[in-house]
Amino acid sequence: MPRIDRLSFNDDRGFRIHAAVFTAVMTLLVLLNLADREVMWVQWPLLGWGAGLALHASAVSARIRRVRVKAEQMRDRRIASTSPSI
Numbered sequence: 001m002p003r004i005d006r007l008s009f010n011d012d013r014g015f016r017i018h019a020a021v022f023t024a025v026m027t028l029l030v031l032l033n034l035a036d037r038e039v040m041w042v043q044w045p046l047l048g049w050g051a052g053l054a055l056h057a058s059a060v061s062a063r064i065r066r067v068r069v070k071a072e073q074m075r076d077r078r079i080a081s082t083s084p085s086i
Contacts, residue, residue, distance in 0.1 A: 011060045012064070014056075015056055015057060022049055025049075026045070026049070030046075
């Protein structure tokens with residue numbers, strides 16, 4: 001796997017793990033909060049961690065875009081350097 005693809009895959013993989021853990025933990029917290037309906041508190045960790053997850057998604061998306069642009073620039077330079085000059 002080329003280095004650029006590996007970087008994108010690793011960034012995406014980390015985000016997917018983060019999202020899976022978020023989903024599992026939030027499901028557990030919602031169930032715990034529903035068992036004790038005296039005070040609804042589950043929205044606070046949901047909002048806080050959800051904001052962190054959204055920032056993680058944004059950072060991964062931006063990094064993947066930067067890596068792809070850089071890969072295209074490198075490819076264009078390689079093509080330009082190997083094409084015969086007229």
